[in-house]
Amino acid sequence: MIDLLGLGKEFSGRTAVENLDLRVRTGDIFGLLGHNGSGKSTSIGMMLGQVWPSRGKAILCGHNVIQSRRNALREVGAIFEAPAFYDYLSGWRNLQILSGYSSDSQPERLKEVLDWVGLTGREKHAVKTYSHGMRTRLALAQALLPKPRLLILDEPSEGLDPEGIHEMRQTILRLRKELGLTILLSSHLLTEVEQLCSRIAVLHQGRKVFDGTVSEAKSSQSCLELRVDRFEDAVKKLYELALIASHSNNAVILAGGIGSDRVVKQLVQDGFAVHEARMREKTLEDFYMELVQKQRQNSN
Amino acid sequence: MYLRFLSNELWKLFGKKRTYMGFAVFVLAQNAMLFAFHFSRWEVQVQRLLESNGHVGSEFISALTVSVVMLIPQALLLMPLFTTLVGGDIVAKEVEDGTMRMILSRPVTRLELLAAKWTAGAVFCVLLAFALGASALVFALCWFPWKGMFVFVPDFVFGVLDSKTGFELYLGSQILCAINAVTMFSLAFMFSCLNVKPAAATILALSFLFFSLVMHELPFFGDYQHWFLPHHFRNWILTYSQPTPWPRIAESLFILFGYNASTFIIGSAVFQSRDFKS
CATH class of the missing domain: 3.30.70 (Alpha-Beta Plaits)
Structure with missing residues (x-):
């Protein structure tokens, strides 16, 4: 589902990601670990075509993100830490706008997704009135709208309270169980990754220092x-x-x-x-x- | 698909309260000016000017005349302010707020996104220019009668027109005003595509415009006036000259189209090369 081949990025001569090879297989919940500045967000940025790689290539759903962006991202949903929305518009309108960049989502699909994330009844309210947890759920809703096969979650639990973190964890498990999604999860919360992920990769100063299953990591x-x-x-x-x-x-x-x-x-x-x-x-x-x-x- | 992107951009633009600030300020400014016209000696002075040139002054103290007089300072000072405000925000604000990353995780190319954003901004500019023209005329009609039109800009335009011709030219000049507004917006749009804050993009565009205006007005640079944007922004007022200098207007229009294309290409080239991460 994701193939990173020799991916590298330099910012003004400083290496942010070095020669990264990574494979996420269909059905995996894959954890990407590393401290701040280890290159996780840059790697995710390159996967989504937001950051231009200095070398190498990122292949999502069988398509090169740079050469065939539309095909590569057609069935991909993404959430970033501190999800950003048009606060002056309603949740419903935000979903319409963001999904409009992928495909024209029908109102039935919007309702279905809002129901799935538990925001039904609040969709007509302005996003500025939403709590952090509700914004995270709205972010999940926008990611699910184009019926993705792959979900990229960059620090999805950032800023959530313990109850919110628990809820997010349950949601991620539901996503794989009920929707059969492949998930790439970048997180600082090691217990969360341990409970959710089947495979992990650890980045340190832009280099991959481990790639394997969680049980391999724990039994070494x-x-x-x-x-x-x-x-x-x-x-x-x-x-x-x-x-x-x-x-x-x-x-x-x-x-x-x-x-x-x-x-x-x-x-x-x-x-x-x-x-x-x-x-x-x-x-x-x-x-x-x-x-x-x-x-x-x-x-x- | 492009129409869907455009519709998204229009929702975002017209969902914001600050987008309407320009419209509100224009309405207030026009009414304040009308009040001043009505209760000052302006009418007497205009009548004297017309009569000294062999016209019946009272026939040209009209809503059309007042509308154009009101539009001149507004087009010169207020329009750049509100168009660059929207242009400066249109890309840079999304980058600053983080919504740009949400959009760029979608299967949309940067060029498509910018094209939709620029078109939405151009729609705003056209609406602003037409609203400005329409409200000027409507409010002027509340205070002044429907008669002939007189347009006077010292050393530049002296037009005395019947009401029908005046109204037709007034409509035509609004199109040229709208093109000016789009050009001002495009300049701010270009700066907005750079890695700067929205306010910085607006200030850069305004500085460029006001600097051009200062250079244009300096007598020492008389031979180089056509190098500066304000020279070409005068198109709309030139329509009232008798006879209308169409070749000069066409030349300026080509230059303005060139400006718009250049700012869009520079802005999108910079935007295309940028990396977006938190």
């Missing part, structure tokens, strides 16, 4: 949850002895070939009071932090 190394006095000092010591690869909150990722017994023994020998040590499945957050720290060490 062991995670030891530690409750120990002076956790930061303990972690520092373990790094010095190359016993751990990374850490996050109260957990450490063990270095290759190192067992939990070795770590606990070392801590006790060094005088740290170990109250609890428990192996657990690595979360996506553990994996992500480990990956990013490794990349930072490599660049230093």
